[in-house]
Amino acid sequence: MGELFQARTVWEARELLGEHIKADYPVEQVPLLEAMGRRLAQDLTALDAVPGFTRSTVDGFAVRARDTFGATESLPAYLDVTGEVLMGQDAAAIGEVGVGQAWRMPTGGMLPPGADAVVMVEYTEDLDELTIGVTRPVAPGENIVLAGEDIAAGAGVLSRGHLLRPQDLGLLGAVGVSSVPVLVPPKVGIISTGDELVETWEQPGPGQVRDINSYALYGQAVAAGAQPHIYGIVRDNFNLLLDRLKQALVECDMVLLSGGSSIGTRDVAARALDTLGSPGVLFHGISIKPGKPTVGAVVEGKPVIGLPGHPVSAMVVFDLLVTPLLRHGVYLDDPLEFPVRARLTRNMRSASGREDYLRVRLYQENGELVADPVLGKSGLISTMVRATGLARIASEKEGVEAGDYIEVKLF
Amino acid sequence: MGELFQARTVWEARELLGEHIKADYPVEQVPLLEAMGRRLAQDLTALDAVPGFTRSTVDGFAVRARDTFGATESLPAYLDVTGEVLMGQDAAAIGEVGVGQAWRMPTGGMLPPGADAVVMVEYTEDLDELTIGVTRPVAPGENIVLAGEDIAAGAGVLSRGHLLRPQDLGLLGAVGVSSVPVLVPPKVGIISTGDELVETWEQPGPGQVRDINSYALYGQAVAAGAQPHIYGIVRDNFNLLLDRLKQALVECDMVLLSGGSSIGTRDVAARALDTLGSPGVLFHGISIKPGKPTVGAVVEGKPVIGLPGHPVSAMVVFDLLVTPLLRHGVYLDDPLEFPVRARLTRNMRSASGREDYLRVRLYQENGELVADPVLGKSGLISTMVRATGLARIASEKEGVEAGDYIEVKLF
Structure with missing residues (x-):
């Protein structure tokens, strides 16, 4: 032989x-919405930073952090409310947050020049229309996302061959890719x-x-x-x-x-x-x-x-x-090929030097997954229909016993 | 409140x-090939048995099992070869396997009347053109699949709402369903x-x-x-x-x-x-x-x-x-919603009374899966892109420690 x-x-x-x-x-261009589940045909780079500006992550007041140092509930830091940023507005076009000043900020709004942090509204009290008391200090950089913190301009975002998932579509939307080069x-x-x-x-x-x-x-x-x-x-x-x-x-x-x-x-x-x-x-x-x-x-x-x-x-x-x-497109060593561990319900023989694949039905028992083999000849398609996964028994084993853990791929 | x-x-x-x-x-009918991933709109029943006849699962000889009882290598049972079944052939139309007789059988061929088992060709020796020696006995029913053993005629095969997988398409093909009622x-x-x-x-x-x-x-x-x-x-x-x-x-x-x-x-x-x-x-x-x-x-x-x-x-x-x-279409209690167990790489705090969901990157280490949290604010889509799964930390926990097992859903 x-x-x-x-x-x-x-x-x-x-x-x-x-x-x-x-x-x-071959490569084809498809609209972003049709790219789900497709494979990327080339490395993609972000042209723009995301976000393009420093944003607040909370509702509150844009401040110079230093102005809040030492603030407590009993001894608040008093700041003059001299402006307000609206969603989508170019805060830099309005002016600058000066020393001892605070601007109203919505979550997601653009941090104005001068400010380096945002105080959450929960840690402020309104003294009058134009004055707030800050009851807890913020550190510089607190409650903001920096320009480019999500994606830096010029950064590689996804690689050739990547299988596009929902979050990848979101990312491509964010960097302005509305037509995607994918493999046929x-x-x-x-x-x-x-x-x-x-x-x-x-x-x-x-x-x-x-x-x-x-x-x-x-x-x-x-x-x-x-x-x-x-x-x-x-x-x-x-x-x-x-x-x-x-x-x-x-x-x-x-x-x-x-x-x-x-x-x-x-x-x-x-x-x-x-x-x-x-x-x-x-x-x-x-x-x-x-x-x-x-x-x-x-x-x-x-x-x-x-x-x-x-x-x-x-x-x-x-x-x-x-x-x-x-x-x-190639055979990778995929650590997630058989990602589920489950406890076998019964002894199964296996010849050494041969990998065995069991059809199994998975269910939860005592807080863990158990795999019950679906027995039957390999000519019977109904055994695959009754199974919820495929378990692998490594070739060096001569069998597995009830209670042993086995590796399973879900159908 | x-x-x-x-x-x-x-x-x-x-x-x-x-x-x-x-x-x-609403319900629509689609060709079987377009039914992948669709949900079945009604319970389906098999009209015909699969297989429709008793089949051999090996290459060998159809026999009356009793004629082989006691056969050994040193004292084989001698049988007359009086027929041959070809693939796809109606064996009943040819005749019957009589006492002391054997018919040549291919894997998948129809078992002729009279026979109740098949001897694998490996356990036979050709004495001459018309005689074989059987060197190991078979039991009645050995090396055959009975008519209806895969799917019985009239049996329910798949239920309304079932999400059609590749094996389900195979099963529907087997029972003659070439147009499938599925939910829009x-x-x-x-x-x-x-x-x-x-x-x-x-x-x-x-x-x-x-x-x-x-x-x-x-x-x-x-x-x-x-x-x-x-x-x-x-x-x-x-x-x-x-x-x-x-x-x-x-x-x-x-x-x-x-x-x-x-x-x-x-x-x-x-x-x-x-x-x-x-x-x-x-x-x-x-x-x-x-x-x-x-x-x-x-x-x-x-x-x-x-x-x-x-x-x-x-x-x-x-x-x-x-x-x-x-x-x-409904909320089921799905034991496979977070089917993967992985060991966490670092301590993570969590408030009691709140379920925490961590973005994690999974990889193999020392023969088991480990989950490394992808840290970052929930406004950053790039953290989802770097993650390979989502881990759940139950609400009764106040945190999880490095080395603890957590439950993960793969993206």
């Missing part, structure tokens, strides 16, 4: 694919093979089943931010399969083939994958359960993955080998 | 809103108020800042599966605000107003919210930090939330009061 036929660990499989993949997607989402071709498959809208006869994988993988691709395209069901025939793979490879950035659970049909698929171009098939099999019969290929920089036929296996392999690529 | 002006806990605020909300969204996503109107605000595409003058909240809240609404609509910036004027609120309330299922950080503008907003209709404002203020100055109202069954003006506060309150409603 050649090196090609050694089962690889998930990390080895990622390295092999990663070495040969060229994920250079990768196109993913999805092919199902199998002589037993019929379409969802067909009535399966005896021996036939409806295609499940095309829909599940389509959903996973959408969730990962890609543009999936379904190429339908192909019979287990080398030439038909090769033709469909070639078409998908021309039209897409990545191609997924699923099906071929039997040895004979797996061989047909593997041969077709290896005929497509260079470097071709990089590995046959990964040392995980479920998901072992996975074939990984790269053709002219595009990944082509032969996923197992069983729906659970196909989805697990998609999560491990396809989702990271679609989301980041 | 009336009951209305008591700050509420998050849970009380949810209960008050929940009591008065009518979330009856709720329409969310977003209004920003403030005399200091300018649009993203405008150059702010002294005292002015660009609108941040409209974009951040829009992104959050998209992430929660809603259809947001931006109603732009409204000046701090009672009549202007009331008009815009009324328009949004007619056109949307929920209205969000953000801004008004100063006491004066907050009062204008609260008065406008209370003028819209019945029952009107239900609470002023929630006992959390950041996010306290939140006003909750319901008007004719539609929620209208006055969010704080500071971007961090507005986003936190959206996560707590708006996201659950958009996602589920």
Whole structure:
């Protein structure tokens, strides 16, 4: 058996694919409101400072802090109210806060020249229309946000490849980016093979089943931010399969083939994958359960993955080998890939040298999360539907016991 | 101060809103491929069993299990190979596996009548073209999936309100649902108020800042599966605000107003919210930090939330009061709302009787997740951008110490 036929660990499989993949997607400009969930195509820099001026963070009075030093409730500092700043107003155009003076300030208003702090209204008393008593001192810089304290002018704000979240949209709005350069989402071709498959809208006869994988993988691709395209069901025939793979490879950035659970049909698929171009098939099999019969290929920089036929296996392999690529363009060491810790409800065996992935149902018990394995063969899609997450059992373990903590990724 | 002006806990605020909300969204039919992330509008039942026939889960030979009992490597059970099932073939149309007979089976093939188990090819030896030796016995039912074992005919498969995930699409494909009844996503109107605000595409003058909240809240609404609509910036004027609120309330299922950080503008907003209709404002203020100055109202069954003006506060309150409603239509007790446990890197003070929400940056250290607080005022959107999650500190705590575990929601 050649090196090609050694089962690889998930990390080895990622390295092999990663070495040969060229994920250079084209760039497009989209309006800020359509940029949610998209990947940034270039580093972005703030042209302006945010805020552009020093602002008050409270309702109160702009003062020279020194004028309040030593103020107490019994011995307030008396200041003359000589001005008022309104929201949105250019305070510098009105004048300056002089020694012994105070200006009324709204939260968010611009700090006038001369002032270096704001006294909260709660720590002042009105003596008359034009005089207040300050009952607690403020330090210079207190209750203000400095110009550029949120974002400095010229600062890098977001990097190329960053996946845009709601707060990133807010930030881009703040620095005046109303059209965003983003990467065109990768196109993913999805092919199902199998002589037993019929379409969802067909009535399966005896021996036939409806295609499940095309829909599940389509959903996973959408969730990962890609543009999936379904190429339908192909019979287990080398030439038909090769033709469909070639078409998908021309039209897409990545191609997924699923099906071929039997040895004979797996061989047909593997041969077709290896005929497509260079470097071709990089590995046959990964040392995980479920998901072992996975074939990984790269053709002219595009990944082509032969996923197992069983729906659970196909989805697990998609999560491990396809989702990271679609989301980041590369395989990163993501500390948040399995971010949830939960206590297992029962003993589960696992072979050493193989990573096991359990479908689990999570719930709270005695103030902590517990993970109850959803048992059942990997051909049963209903087990994935009953599960709320996927748990990983490291390959060095020979099993996990009830009460052990395991790492879970939520669906 | 009336009951209305008591700050509420998050849970009380949810209960008050929940009591008065009518979330009856219209139903539409969408093709299965467009149903990802949508909410199911009715309970769905499987018409057909999946699989519709008993299938082999391995490559091997369909047998009567009894014929293999006692077989060993040194004393194999000899069986006559009298047939072969091909993928997708109706095995019942070919004949029956008789006593002492075996039929070749591919993984996924239909089990022929007469047989009740499949022997894996690994545990057989070819004696000649028409005879095999079975070297290990199988039990009845071994290496097969029974008809209906994945999904029984007539079984309920998914419930009304269920948020469709990739595996659910696969399941619906399996049971022949190619058009899915889903709820129309709720329409969310977003209004920003403030005399200091300018649009993203405008150059702010002294005292002015660009609108941040409209974009951040829009992104959050998209992430929660809603259809947001931006109603732009409204000046701090009672009549202007009331008009815009009324328009949004007619056109949307929920209205969000953000801004008004100063006491004066907050009062204008609260008065406008209370003028819209019945029952009107239900609470002023929630006992959390950041996010306290939140006003909750319901008007004719539609929620209208006055969010704080500071971007961090507005986003936190959206996560707590708006996201659950958009996602589920009601406030559920969700054990997975803050599913990640991480160890805090430093001491953080917190007032008892108030829930604190910390922006945190998560990373792995010594094999576990640690959460490093991103410090900074709640007016700074950049602190949300640097954070990877939001941590909750329960209201009964007076602080958390470095090394304590905290609960985190990932962005």
